[in-house]
Structures are given as structure tokens and as C-alpha cells.
Amino acid sequence: MSRFFVGITGASGHIYSEALLQGLTAQGHQVDLAATPAGCLVLRHELGVEAGEAGELLDQALVPWLGEECASRIHAYPSNAVGAPPSSGTALTGASILCPCSMGTMARVRAGYSSNLVERVADVALKEGRPLVLVPRETPLSEIHLENMLELTRMGAICLPAMPGFYHHPQSIEDLIQHLIGKLFDRLGLEYQAGARWAGLQELTEESTQFSEGAGSP
Template structure:
């Protein structure tokens, strides 16, 4: 039986940012007990556009494809349909304590903020909030208008973590993959998962050393 504290819920929704979601899934599969994955219809459209990756609409077929792609079995990855109400993620008695929506569309953001629970992604997020678990949302939109910001504030006040897909440049990224890894690394940090995706900021940073030497002079 899968232990709840070793599993995590992950959802892809229809915002731009498919590379973030796919890389995060890869890292979670390497480090966690099991990933329960949900993919919205809009997310599948985005994945075709941004990753040239066609994700089957049938959850079983999609699970088979992704497990083959990442070289894992059903004990590591289970893809759930939008109305699988008897799945573990739908109940506070069985759902993982951590969930990430990456990328998170503003529509999903609004639905979670208002407790809509019209599909399994929204219900799973609602469960994590009501059980005082850890919910991370990674919106990718710009600019944000007042309604977006109000929903983010409301979710933050409920205990969720809002992590806009805004990679930093202080580590001198050399590729799109470096930018993706920056965001995924920050997500993993908040989940308490060790990684080697990028060096950590600190006194070993060459720029910091140079600045310190200049100040001493």
C-alpha cells in the first residue's frame, strides 16, 4: 500500500508552461513514492503546441505512454481522469498531503479560490486546502489583473503557495532548459525534495566573493 506521505498530486492545466510541468514530473518520479497526475483538456492542447507531445485523452492510454516515456511502472505514476471521484486524491482520508498545479491557468486559479470542485483537479486542490496540506500553484500569465491578484491573495491567505513562473537570471542561464530547471528547483525546494538542478545561492557564489573583496578594499 502506498504511504500518503510518500505520494504527491500533480496537475497540468491550460496555461503556457508545459516544459515546467513535464520537467517537474520527471523530477518527482525520480524522488517520490508515487505521483497522481491529472491533465486538463486545455493542457493537452498546450502540450502539443509547446512540446509537440500528444497526450491521449484516455487516462489509461496516457498513463501507459508516460510510464513508457519515463521508464516507470504503475507504482510510480497513475494518471487520473477528470471525474474519477473514487480516486485517492478526491478524499481527505486518502489524498496526498502535497499537490502542485503546474502550469496553473487563471481559470483553474479562480475555480480553486472559490471552491468550485467541478472536476477532479479542482476537488483535489480543495481537499488539500481543507486538510491543511501543502498546495503550490504555478500560474503563467502576464499581466495579472485585479481579479487574478484577488484570487492569489485569497489562496495565499488559505495557506496555498503562489509561485508564478518567473525564473531568475542571477545563475547565468545558458538555455531554455536552465530557465525551466530554475523554476522546478524552487518548486522542489518548497516540497522539501533534494535536487541538483542548480547551485544554491551563498558565499560560494563568485559574484558575492568579488563584491566582498571590493568592500574590504
């Protein structure tokens, strides 16, 4: 089993961090967790999680949110705890995942700004050459956002935007979330059961052939 760091920031998409934490802990991994103040704000707004004041996603908030079993594998640090163990390169973290990752945090990580624990852990991952996955969410993307993603990718980070696909015929929001988490687990080299793997396009049915012909272009 490994130890992972999950940083929650003020982008929308906290349902992804919830699924990520559940997925990692269900496999028996340990998670160090920190949420920025904006992350706590949006977490409360989107999922109703009482995350504490000013960037303190405290351990007490985890049980009501994630259940006892999941919470027992997570250690939450205040986001200003820049002296916490994950802030050092000597801490052996399997991978650091910023999910969701705001454009602000992404810009600061690119610049090496390290103004809180989430940014510092990302900085450490880059300097130590360890896996760093960012799950950015914003639309549309400005030139600054695109440049930051390009530069971070060149530095070795993995930008895995919260960008749902529909080719697997999702029936629910849960399907969309699990699809993204499956892609993330693939990049981390972790096993993943919930998401179906692409098995190729099905043969065209008579109906869809007729539709294409009738419509002129599919």
C-alpha cells in the same frame, strides 16, 4: 517516499510539469496525475504529447513522453474522475501541485468550485490543511488574478509563479526550468541537486567597475 498529486492545466509552461514529474519520480516518489482538457490541448501543442481526448491524460501517453522508469511511478487519471482516490481527504497525499496553473483553474480553486479532479484535489488540500502549490503563468496580471493569488496565499496555498530569474546566469532553457523546480522542491522540503544555490554577489571586477563609472548608473 511520498505520494504527490500533480495537476496539469491549460496554462503555458508544460516544460515545467515535465521537469517536475521527472524530478519527483527520480527521487522514488509516486505521483497521481490528472490533466484538464485544456491542459491536454496545450501539452500537445507545446511538447507534442498525444494526451488523449477531452482531459484523458492516459497511462499509455506517459511512456513515450517521460520514459518507462518515470512513467512506472505515475498513475494518470482522467480529469473527470472526481471519484478517484485523490479526490478524498482520506487519501494521504504529501502535497498537491498544480503546474502549470491557469488563471481559470486558480479562480475556481479560490472559489471552491471543484468541477474536475484537479480542482477537487486542490479543494481537498485546502480543507485538510495540506500543502498546495500553484505554479500560475500569465502576463500581465489583472486585478482578478492578483486578488485570487492573494486570497489563495491567505488560505495557506503557495503561489510559485513560473517567473524565471537570471541572476544565476542561466545558459539554457533547461537552467531556467531547473531553477524554478529547485524553488518548488525547497517549498516541499525535498532534496534538490540540479540547481545551484546562491553564494552571494561576486566581487566587482575591474571591468564592471569601469562600466558602472563610465555609464553613470549601472
